[in-house]
Structure formats: structure tokens, C-alpha cells
Amino acid sequence: MEGHIGLRRRVALPLFMLISATLSFLAYVLLDPVPGGAAASGRLIYQWRRCQQQQSSAGRSGDDNAGGVTAPRTPTSLKHIVFGIGGAAKKWRHRRGYVELWWRPEQMRGHVWLDEEPGGTWPSATSPPYRVSPDASRFGRRVAASRMARIVVDSFEAAAAAAANGTGEEEEVRWFVMGDDDTVFFPENLVSVLRKYDHEQAYYVGAPSESVTQNLRHTYGMAFGGGGFAVSYPAAAELAGAIDGCLDRYRDLLESDERVHACLSELGIPLTREPGFHQLDIRGDAYGLLSAHPVTPLVSLHHLDVIQPISPQGRTPLDAVRTLVNAAHLDPARSLQQAFCYHHDDGSNNNWSVSVAWGYAAQLYPWAVPAHELKFPLRTFRPFWGKPDGPFMFNTRPWKPDDACARPLAFFLSHARNETAGGEAMAADAAATVTEYTRQTTEKVCDKPSFRSAAAIQTVRVLAPKMSPADWHRAPRRQCCKTAWDGRGSVLEVRIGRCRRGELAVSTA
Numbered sequence: 001m002e003g004h005i006g007l008r009r010r011v012a013l014p015l016f017m018l019i020s021a022t023l024s025f026l027a028y029v030l031l032d033p034v035p036g037g038a039a040a041s042g043r044l045i046y047q048w049r050r051c052q053q054q055q056s057s058a059g060r061s062g063d064d065n066a067g068g069v070t071a072p073r074t075p076t077s078l079k080h081i082v083f084g085i086g087g088a089a090k091k092w093r094h095r096r097g098y099v100e101l102w103w104r105p106e107q108m109r110g111h112v113w114l115d116e117e118p119g120g121t122w123p124s125a126t127s128p129p130y131r132v133s134p135d136a137s138r139f140g141r142r143v144a145a146s147r148m149a150r151i152v153v154d155s156f157e158a159a160a161a162a163a164a165n166g167t168g169e170e171e172e173v174r175w176f177v178m179g180d181d182d183t184v185f186f187p188e189n190l191v192s193v194l195r196k197y198d199h200e201q202a203y204y205v206g207a208p209s210e211s212v213t214q215n216l217r218h219t220y221g222m223a224f225g226g227g228g229f230a231v232s233y234p235a236a237a238e239l240a241g242a243i244d245g246c247l248d249r250y251r252d253l254l255e256s257d258e259r260v261h262a263c264l265s266e267l268g269i270p271l272t273r274e275p276g277f278h279q280l281d282i283r284g285d286a287y288g289l290l291s292a293h294p295v296t297p298l299v300s301l302h303h304l305d306v307i308q309p310i311s312p313q314g315r316t317p318l319d320a321v322r323t324l325v326n327a328a329h330l331d332p333a334r335s336l337q338q339a340f341c342y343h344h345d346d347g348s349n350n351n352w353s354v355s356v357a358w359g360y361a362a363q364l365y366p367w368a369v370p371a372h373e374l375k376f377p378l379r380t381f382r383p384f385w386g387k388p389d390g391p392f393m394f395n396t397r398p399w400k401p402d403d404a405c406a407r408p409l410a411f412f413l414s415h416a417r418n419e420t421a422g423g424e425a426m427a428a429d430a431a432a433t434v435t436e437y438t439r440q441t442t443e444k445v446c447d448k449p450s451f452r453s454a455a456a457i458q459t460v461r462v463l464a465p466k467m468s469p470a471d472w473h474r475a476p477r478r479q480c481c482k483t484a485w486d487g488r489g490s491v492l493e494v495r496i497g498r499c500r501r502g503e504l505a506v507s508t509a
């Protein structure tokens with residue numbers, strides 16, 4: 001009882017103080033003797049009330065039964081995003097394939113911004129609508145960089161004009177997302193990432209380059225434009241007021257993304273890093289990199305014309321990425337997510353390590369590779385500039401193209417489907433997928449018993465429950481897997497799922 005009374009007294013005193021402070025504040029406002037003070041105090045009251053509302057809405061868990069004055073905030077979705085794609089009229093024919101891979105005419109908003117009117121008819125059924133950018137030649141010689149840098153602001157102004165002109169039924173714009181005409185976005189994952197941030201604050205979200213040299217040249221704190229980046233509405237509004245002055249001041253900066261970064265730096269808005277945006281400043285074969293994605297949603301890929309086709313399943317770079325995009329339709333949140341597990345059977349003494357990059361590829365190592373190595377990319381690629389073995393912005397593992405005994409057997413996605421509810425081995429009514437990865441048979445296989453035994457496997461068949469986008473709002477956690485092989489057939493089965501508490505990815509051999 002003592003404690004209770006003490007507690008009551010401790011609460012009562014601050015409450016009394018709060019009431020008297022409020023009363024004196026109101027008295028101050030009402031009796032304000034300063035001429036013209038009424039408007040100012042009105043503003044004060046407004047700000048004070050707004051502050052109270054924000055506090056009470058911050059206490060809510062974002063559901064609809066608030067009953068307060070402010071409208072409940074719906075989660076960010078595709079319809080809140082306006083895309084601004086930097087394009088060129090003469091190149092659209094060659095680049096549109098990348099944009100049309102992800103663009104959904106009925107569901108998405110935004111424009112391709114061109115340098116001039118396109119010749120011929122615009123493919124409006126499949127491409128985003130276009131606008132011709134305002135003339136940017138007044139900002140110095142590098143007209144293309146100035147024009148591209150202005151796309152955030154051109155998009156902002158177009159959206160503001162449309163809102164002023166519109167029926168009022170359109171969804172509010174929360175984010176402007178910039179990309180190049182060869183950027184491939186994974187839209188559901190873009191939404192997952194942006195949903196984490198309060199769009200009513202000024203944000204600049206993206207990722208630096210994979211290349212140390214590129215970051216040294218252009219800065220580590222900049223979102224590289226080809227990987228794409230997102231600017232929240234308030235940040236775009238501030239940028240709109242500043243951009244022309246910035247373009248005058250920074251007319252010597254080479255690239256458009258550098259100029260946007262320079263301007264946001266003046267506004268004090270730093271880069272919020274999201275490692276799922278991929279500029280892909282690499283050369284050669286991205287297989288090693290894409291097989292070891294960080295535990296974060298895959299948001300974008302870029303430079304697919306600069307690197308080799310990402311998979312032998314596609315003849316052209318576009319075909320090759322299409323297989324990944326099609327798989328992503330089945331379970332976007334899981335795209336490229338890595339899982340690893342170990343296969344050991346006493347009979348044949350096999351100790352295998354298996355790594356799956358969901359929707360893309362699988363690797364089978366006929367020896368035990370610890371988790372802390374498997375999570376790093378095999379260096380199948382070179383840096384954009386400089387010496388072939390790096391450095392990169394992440395650790396890599398050596399890759400010896402001429403030594404078949406030093407690399408895993410490689411499997412690439414050949415088949416992907418939804419698994420119907422209650423299907424084999426899956427919990428009833430849990431949505432799931434089956435993806436199959438076929439061995440790349442053009443590769444020479446190492447002539448050692450362990451490899452000869454592993455070479456029996458022609459297909460890795462992966463069963464995985466669908467991930468929920470909400471999984472990306474939990475602490476990041478790589479998922480676990482288990483293998484099954486009857487010792488004779490050509491199919492190694494891998495089942496992915498959430499790890500049990502304390503479950504380890506470790507070879508038991």
C-alpha cells in the first residue's frame with residue numbers, strides 16, 4: 001500500500017504541473033498584447049495541437065481504429081511511388097526490354113524522361129508513358145547530366161501539377177524513385193524497403209557502388225543512379241527549390257547522380273543505405289556475386305548489358321535476367337536469398353555443402369565449406385576499374401576458372417512453379433514454391449572421387465514456403481535448409497524454411 005500511495009503522489013504532482021502550465025499557456029495566447037500577435041499565437045496553438053496529434057498517433061500501432069483527428073496512415077504500396085526513368089529517344093528501342101520486364105502499366109505511375117520527341121509510335125501498352133525533359137543547356141556543357149539530375153524535380157513538379165489538376169482520387173505521392181533505362185527493379189521488394197521509412201520525413205535511400213574505385217571517384221555517400229534511388233516527397237520538395245542553383249554551382253561534376261548528391265548534401269540529407277539496390281559496377285560474370293546476396297531484399301539490378309548474361313539459361317543478357325524476374329513473380333521476397341546446408345551420408349562418406357540463391361542458382365561443393373565463407377561471393381567477376389582481384393566493397397572468395405577441383409558444381413534455374421496447398425512435404429495450405437536448378441554440363445568436372453560422386457546430381461530441387469514481405473520487417477535472418485538424396489537418383493532435394501532456435505548451419509561430418 002505504501003508503495004501505491006507513493007506512486008500516486010509521484011504521478012499527481014507532474015499532472016498538476018502540466019495542467020497549470022497548459023492554463024498559463026492558454027492565458028498567454030488569449031491575452032497576447034502584441035499587435036498582430038493573434039495570427040502568430042494561432043499558429044502556435046496549431047503547431048502545439050499538431051504536435052499532440054503526432055504524439056498520440058505515434059503511440060498507435062498503425063491500425064485503422066484510431067478515431068483521432070489524423071487519418072490513419074496506410075502502409076506504403078506501389079501506388080504511392082512515382083518512377084522517373086532517365087532515357088534517350090534514340091536508345092529506347094534497345095533499352096525498353098529492361099524496363100518492360102518490371103513495368104506494370106496498370107499499377108505503376110511515372111514517366112520515362114527523354115531528351116527529345118521519339119520517332120515513330122511510342123509502345124504505350126508496355127512501356128511507361130514518356131515526357132520530354134525541359135531544356136537543360138543553360139547549366140553548362142554536360143547537358144545530359146544536368147537533364148538527368150533534374151528528373152527527380154521534373155517528376156515532383158509533374159506530380160504536383162497532376163494533383164492540382166486531378167480529381168483528388170489519386171493516391172498521394174510518397175516517394176520518387178529514379179532509375180536508368182537499363183535498371184531492373186523488383187517492385188514488391190522496393191515497396192518492402194520503402195515501407196520501413198516515414199515518407200513524411202526527408203529521405204534519400206539507395207546504395208553506393210560495389211567498386212572501391214568508383215566510390216573513391218564519386219564518393220561513398222552517394223546513391224549510384226543506375227542502381228536506382230528513392231527520394232521521399234518532402235526531400236523532393238526541398239530539392240525542387242534548390243536544384244537549379246545546385247546545377248549552376250556543380251556544372252563541373254561529371255554525372256547526374258553526383259549532382260543530386262551534391263544538392264542533397266547542401267540540404268543536409270544524407271544517404272540511407274539499402275544494400276538491395278545494385279549498381280553492379282563489375283565486369284565479367286556476376287554469378288558469384290548474385291549467388292551470395294546479402295540478407296536483404298533484392299531491389300534492383302543494373303549494367304546487365306555491361307556484364308555477361310547472368311545465367312547460361314539465357315542467350316542474351318535480357319533473356320538471362322528474365323528467368324530470375326519470372327521466378328521472382330512467384331515469391332518476390334525470397335528472390336536471390338541464400339540458404340545453405342550440408343549433406344552427409346555414412347555409406348559413401350559424402351560431405352557436401354549446398355548453397356542455394358533462390359530463383360537463380362545453386363552450388364554443390366563436394367567438401368565442407370563453413371557458413372562464414374559460403375556467404376561471401378566467389379570472385380567470378382572483375383572490378384569496374386583496376387586490378388582483377390579487387391578490392392570490392394565486400395569480401396570475396398578466390399575463383400580459379402582453370403581448376404575444376406577448386407570450384408563447386410554449378411546449377412542454374414530451369415523450372416519454377418507454385419506448389420499447391422497440401423502438396424508433398426509442405427504444411428497444408430501454406431503457399432510454397434518448387435524451383436529446379438540444372439547442372440551446367442559444359443563445365444569440366446574434377447577427376448576426384450568426391451567430385452565423381454557429386455556429379456551424379458543433375459538437378460537440385462528446392463522446396464520453399466513463400467516468404468511474406470512482413471518477414472523483411474523482422475530482424476534479418478538467413479533461412480535454414482535440409483537435403484535429401486536417396487544415394488542413386490540424379491535429384492538432390494533441398495527444403496528451405498525458417499531456422500529453429502539455435503539451429504546451426506554446420507557440416508556434421
Ligand SMILES: *[C@@H]1O[C@H](CO)[C@@H](O)[C@H](O)[C@H]1NC(C)=O
Pocket residue numbers: 161162165
Ligand atoms: C489539366 O487538365 C486539363 C484538362 O483536363 C489538361 O488539358 C491539362 O493537360 C492538365 N494539366 C496537367 C498538368 O495535367
Ligand SMILES: *[C@@H]1O[C@H](CO)[C@@H](O)[C@H](O)[C@H]1NC(C)=O
Pocket residue numbers: 348349350351366367450509
Ligand atoms: C567426410 O568427412 C569424414 C569425417 O571428417 C572423412 O572421414 C571423410 O573422408 C570425408 N569424405 C569425403 C568424401 O571427403
Ligand SMILES: *[C@@H]1O[C@H](CO)[C@@H](O)[C@H](O)[C@H]1NC(C)=O
Pocket residue numbers: 329330418431466
Ligand atoms: C503463383 O502464386 C502467386 C500467389 O502467391 C500468384 O500471384 C501467381 O499468379 C501464381 N503463379 C502461377 C504461375 O501460378
